[in-house]
Amino acid sequence: MERREIFDTLVKAMLTELYLEDIKEEDLTEDSALFGEGLGLDSIDSVELVVIVEKHFKVAIQDADEARKAFASLGVLVSFIQERMPGE
Amino acid sequence: MSATPGACAPPDWSSRSLGRRWQHRFFYVLLRFLGLKPARFVLFWVVLVYCLRPKIAGRAKAYLRQRFGCSSGAGFFFHVFKLYWMFGSILLERAAAGILGKYSVSSGTDILWKLLEEGRGVILLGAHVGAWQIALAGLKNCGGINIVQPRNGNDVDLHVFEHGSARVGPVRIIDPEDGAGCFVEIHAALKRGEIVCLMGDRRAPGEKLAVEVDFLGRKALFPGSAFVLASLTQAPLAVVFTRRVGESAVECAWPLLVRMPAGIKSKEAVSGYVSGFARQLELYVMENPYQFFNFYDLWAS
Numbered sequence: 001m002e003r004r005e006i007f008d009t010l011v012k013a014m015l016t017e018l019y020l021e022d023i024k025e026e027d028l029t030e031d032s033a034l035f036g037e038g039l040g041l042d043s044i045d046s047v048e049l050v051v052i053v054e055k056h057f058k059v060a061i062q063d064a065d066e067a068r069k070a071f072a073s074l075g076v077l078v079s080f081i082q083e084r085m086p087g088e
Numbered sequence: 089m090s091a092t093p094g095a096c097a098p099p100d101w102s103s104r105s106l107g108r109r110w111q112h113r114f115f116y117v118l119l120r121f122l123g124l125k126p127a128r129f130v131l132f133w134v135v136l137v138y139c140l141r142p143k144i145a146g147r148a149k150a151y152l153r154q155r156f157g158c159s160s161g162a163g164f165f166f167h168v169f170k171l172y173w174m175f176g177s178i179l180l181e182r183a184a185a186g187i188l189g190k191y192s193v194s195s196g197t198d199i200l201w202k203l204l205e206e207g208r209g210v211i212l213l214g215a216h217v218g219a220w221q222i223a224l225a226g227l228k229n230c231g232g233i234n235i236v237q238p239r240n241g242n243d244v245d246l247h248v249f250e251h252g253s254a255r256v257g258p259v260r261i262i263d264p265e266d267g268a269g270c271f272v273e274i275h276a277a278l279k280r281g282e283i284v285c286l287m288g289d290r291r292a293p294g295e296k297l298a299v300e301v302d303f304l305g306r307k308a309l310f311p312g313s314a315f316v317l318a319s320l321t322q323a324p325l326a327v328v329f330t331r332r333v334g335e336s337a338v339e340c341a342w343p344l345l346v347r348m349p350a351g352i353k354s355k356e357a358v359s360g361y362v363s364g365f366a367r368q369l370e371l372y373v374m375e376n377p378y379q380f381f382n383f384y385d386l387w388a389s
Binding site (some may be wrong): 019035041042043044045046047048050051061062063064065066067068071 | 216266267268269270271273274275286296297304313316317321353
């Protein structure tokens, strides 16, 4: 899967499954932060994010260390997925 | 003596222990070589001194004001002494459980085993009541146990599973102040089919999902994240309150078992569940007024 395709799939899944109604797809870039400012996710959303990544890309986020690295920004999460996707 | 650690620490609360490291060690040595009785004799004087120190006695003021309607004078001193005496006794017995293996826990593990067999893990939602850490020792054969609680460098009193002979395990601490990392760890533990222990009566710093519910006659803020987690993970959530019923003897009560529907996320959707929890806690506190150890003003706006 191409990087752009991962980005688009991820953003679409997040907007619908996390009910981010106030955020427009076109406003998001790879630099967008996931928590706090940016997408404004809170810590409990991280559980849903783990589920989304596993469901759509078959990539597991195993522990807090991995989550801290992967959730730095949208772009970092895309790289994390790209590196670990089966068959990539 | 320490302020009991909890899953959800408000910003002005710290898990920092009262007393210095050597003072805690002194009690551990006393317990190891002379047993509980001499340790309880020393504890009496420690509790008395704490009750005479306004800053320390004041930590129980919010609760005692709500529960007994008094926050000063002889009545307040009487209640605060009974409360701290019970708390100190439980902390001693917690150490005795770890050091001497001396404890008994009645009822509970059969319920837990049935829930664990479902393979989704179990969220145990407790409160700062009774002798939950001694009860934890009774779960030593239930596989992985994860406790969500803050722990800082000044928290010098040892938990039951940190003493050599306790053999409670494997127990892992998950730091709630880790934000997203904390919830990822909880999710991973539940996926492994393990037990995750959370406290339902204290909010995390900046926790958005705080629900205002009636508790002991006034509106109080309780956290709702545990119920959202149960909805997201579809893990069964069991409310468990422990009660000290005698020397080193603990009884577990399981007032609620909740199977959350999927998709419960908002404060509005979760408020009924939080109210149910608060109601059960209130019933417990009415029956066991000196076993509520949440030294934090739940009713502060």
